[in-house]
Amino acid sequence: MQGVAIIDQDKNEVLAGKRDADRLVGGMWEFPGGKIEKGETPQEAAKRELEEEFHDEVKIGPQLGKTVSYEYDFGIVKLTVFLQNC
Template sequence: MKTVTAAILMKNGHVLIAKRGYDGNAAGKWEFPGGKIEAGETPEECLRREMKEEFCIDVEVKEFFGKSIYRYENVTINLLAYWTRWVSGNIFPTVHTEYRWVKPKDLVK
């Protein structure tokens, strides 16, 4: 099982989602940004690192939102989601092809 993190980043009543690049199993799909926890790293450290690497912004990791288990054909993912707050920087996606601010009610499965 792989443990990954997801940032729930809100701005003016909208949440940040990002479209994955065209490599890998989930290529072209929309997601909450985040990533794999590295050895010796806490989930909070992972989210701060991932948001800096993938969007060039600094975030503060706030409260734990919840977890979900996703079973794929070749791997099981333990997804840990956290509320986050944008601290500084301008969004510049480095691995995603697109990002959007959407109303939470407009998110679909």
């Protein structure tokens, strides 16, 4: 799994959502995202996922820091943080 955090520095906001209670790790907060498809960059995947999940077009800016990995019982999640390009 790939998570994406989008940070809007102008508004000092981070985009995140709370998972439905009946889903895996239900009730926990998550960043939007999904798998990077073959031939996609992480930025392209972030843009696509945000359009699919929120029906919203976001301008993806530069990556902030390095991608980090978290291991859970169900698998490994890699988190990449991008700034929003206004």
